[in-house]
Amino acid sequence: MSLQxxxxxxxxxxxxxxxxxxxxxxxxxxxxxxxxxxxxxxxQVRGAPAIAIVGCLSLAVEIHPEEFDSKKSLRQxxxxxxxxxxxxxxxAVNMKMAADELLSLANDLTKDDNVDVAAMKQRFxxxxxxxxxxxIADNRAIGAHGAKAILQLVAAAAGAPMSGPVRVxxxxxxxxxxxxxxxxxxxxxxxxxxxxxxxxxxxxxTRPYNQGARLTAYELVHEKFPATLVLDSMVAALLRAKNVAxxxxxxxxxxxxxxxxxxxxxxxxxxxxxxxxxxxxxAAPLTSIDLHIPSGDHIIIEERPDREMTHVGEHxxxxxxxxxxxxxxxxxxxxxxxxxxxxxxxFQPAQLKETITKLLET
Ligand SMILES: CSC[C@H]1O[C@H](OP(=O)(O)O)[C@H](O)[C@@H]1O
Numbered sequence: 001m002s003l004q005x006x007x008x009x010x011x012x013x014x015x016x017x018x019x020x021x022x023x024x025x026x027x028x029x030x031x032x033x034x035x036x037x038x039x040x041x042x043x044q045v046r047g048a049p050a051i052a053i054v055g056c057l058s059l060a061v062e063i064h065p066e067e068f069d070s071k072k073s074l075r076q077x078x079x080x081x082x083x084x085x086x087x088x089x090x091x092a093v094n095m096k097m098a099a100d101e102l103l104s105l106a107n108d109l110t111k112d113d114n115v116d117v118a119a120m121k122q123r124f125x126x127x128x129x130x131x132x133x134x135x136i137a138d139n140r141a142i143g144a145h146g147a148k149a150i151l152q153l154v155a156a157a158a159g160a161p162m163s164g165p166v167r168v169x170x171x172x173x174x175x176x177x178x179x180x181x182x183x184x185x186x187x188x189x190x191x192x193x194x195x196x197x198x199x200x201x202x203x204x205x206t207r208p209y210n211q212g213a214r215l216t217a218y219e220l221v222h223e224k225f226p227a228t229l230v231l232d233s234m235v236a237a238l239l240r241a242k243n244v245a246x247x248x249x250x251x252x253x254x255x256x257x258x259x260x261x262x263x264x265x266x267x268x269x270x271x272x273x274x275x276x277x278x279x280x281x282x283a284a285p286l287t288s289i290d291l292h293i294p295s296g297d298h299i300i301i302e303e304r305p306d307r308e309m310t311h312v313g314e315h316x317x318x319x320x321x322x323x324x325x326x327x328x329x330x331x332x333x334x335x336x337x338x339x340x341x342x343x344x345x346x347f348q349p350a351q352l353k354e355t356i357t358k359l360l361e362t
Contacts, residue, residue, distance in 0.1 A: 003219055005050055005177045006057070008132065010125065011064045013057045015045040018177060022218040030054065032062035033081045040088040040095075043209060047178020048092035048252045048288050049139075053131050055085040055095045056102065060128040063121060071117045075106045078124065090300040091261055091329045092252040093290040102127060135180035138285045139187040141343035146188030146283050149339055149346040150246045151197055153279055165199035166192065166245035169230075169238065172204070172263035173211035174250035174283065175219040185248040185283040186219065188341065193225060200226045202244065206263060207232055208308045208326065232265050239276040247273045248341070251284035258334030258349020259296025260284075264327055270336035279338040286342055289356055296331035304328045 007014040007027060014027040019042070028044060030036050036058025039045050045054045059081050068074040082099035089095075105127055109120040154163035168189060172178075175186030182190060192198040201220060206212035213229055220227035230238055238244060247269060253261045260266075260282050273280040293299065304326045310318035318324070334349030347355050 003176045003222060004181070005045060005047075006054060006132070006180060008057050008129070010129070011061055013054070013061045015039055015054055016177070017044045018046060018215060019044050021177070021214050030058045030061065033058050033084060037085060037088045040085070046209075046211070047173065048094040048250070049135050049179040049184070049285060050177070051089060051092055052094035052098040052287065053135060053180055055088065056082075056098050056128040056131060059085065060125050064125065068117050068121065071110045071115070071120050074117055074120055074124075075110045078106045079103055089302055091302045092288070094252075094285075094287045097287045097290075098131065132180045135285070136182055138287075138343035139179055139182040139184055140191075142184050142283050142285065142341055143182065143187035143189075143191030145343070145346050146185075146248060146281060146341040147191035147195055147197065149341060150188070150192070150248070150279070150281065151195075153338075154245050163197065163245075165197045167200045167202070167243055168192065168198070169202040169204070169235070169244050169247045169269070169278075170216065171212065171247075171249045171266055171269055172206045173215035173219070175216060177215045177219060178211075178250065183219075184285065184341075185250045185281075186216065188248050188281070188283050189225070190223075198226065200228065200242075202228050202230050202238060202242070204230055204232050204235065204265065204269075206265060209328075210312075211263065235269050236272045236275075239272055239278050244278055246279045246281060246338075248281040248283055251282050251288045251340075252329055253293075253299050254282065254284055254289045254340060254352070255293045255295050255299060256291045256353040257295045258337055258340060258352045259299075260332045260334075260337060260340075261296060261299040261301065261329045262332065264330050267330040267332045267336075270332045274336050280332075280336055281339050281341055281346075282332075282337055283341040286344065286356065286359070289340075289342070289352070291353055291356060296333065299329075299331055301330070302328040 013030040175183035203216040306324035
């Protein structure tokens with residue numbers, strides 16, 4: 001049973017406070033959009049898909065008890081609060097994508113004379129709630145496509161009909177704590193394990209928030225995976241010494257050309273993987289792919305407080321007064337990415353825009 005980052009029933013939302021993990025497991029109530037914005041901005045809940053789901057559900061629990069006198073007033077409320085939620089963190093596109101889709105639904109329902117304001121509210125609640133199940137289904141599909149792609153690549157490289165168990169490296173946290181469940185890159189790891197094809201998984205600590213040491217390691221130990229924690233600075237030595245078959249990471253925003261914004265440190269892992277001839281995969285649902293931007297140069301990179309670097313909890317580890325640069329993400333160019341694993345298949349960056357456009361049209 002993997003860890004549950006989000007607990008929701010209609011009218012009630014709680015999130016697992018990830019700032020306290022792995023030492024303390026505590027759920028926090030999210031009573032509305034203000035709470036939703038705060039837990040996302042403070043990274044008490046984080047991970048591109050989880051951000052979108054918690055943001056939208058925080059709006060659902062807020063409007064659930066409310067009565068609206070018109071569809072127009074309901075639509076105006078939805079638009080203002082969705083835009084506010086998008087402002088909580090700028091880099092991941094999932095919240096913006098979800099806001100656009102829900103606002104489009106609200107606009108359609110506003111125009112539909114066969115739908116009254118009560119029905120419109122119910123349709124909106126149903127749409128936000130559907131995100132939970134869809135995310136888990138998408139992650140299982142990502143896991144299946146990703147595991148198959150990695151095993152096929154390894155078998156082909158060995159000139160063998162099929163691959164044995166493989167060693168993989170992942171960065172940051174992309175598991176049940178970053179999604180509604182199962183995970184994206186960690187979903188690929190879970191699928192390899194379910195196939196009996198996971199020899200070992202390495203996870204980086206992922207300074208400064210330590211998503212790897214605190215969250216991914218927590219998930220892997222919880223489910224008894226053969227796993228080893230490594231420091232971010234060890235990746236080159238690891239790829240040189242440990243026969244890692246592939247790297248698989250998540251994404252916060254993939255541009256139309258395949259450039260990918262992900263947790264800081266991803267870019268240098270991709271460079272090291274290229275040097276060592278190790279395939280480098282990005283695992284992300286279509287809701288993380290932003291075809292509106294042509295390349296990674298257009299992705300806003302969030303910069304977070306210095307304290308996240310200078311302290312671990314309450315303990316200061318950096319000299320007082322030192323300047324800090326704390327970008328939460330970096331952009332890996334498409335040229336370093338072997339494949340982008342989605343719930344609809346694995347695509348080379350150069351094919352991404354055309355393929356996703358066709359998929360979205362069907
Ligand atoms: C499936 S999670 C995607 C992505 O989100 C994480 O960032 P953060 O922990 O700051 O929200 C990390 O970049 C993951 O790869």
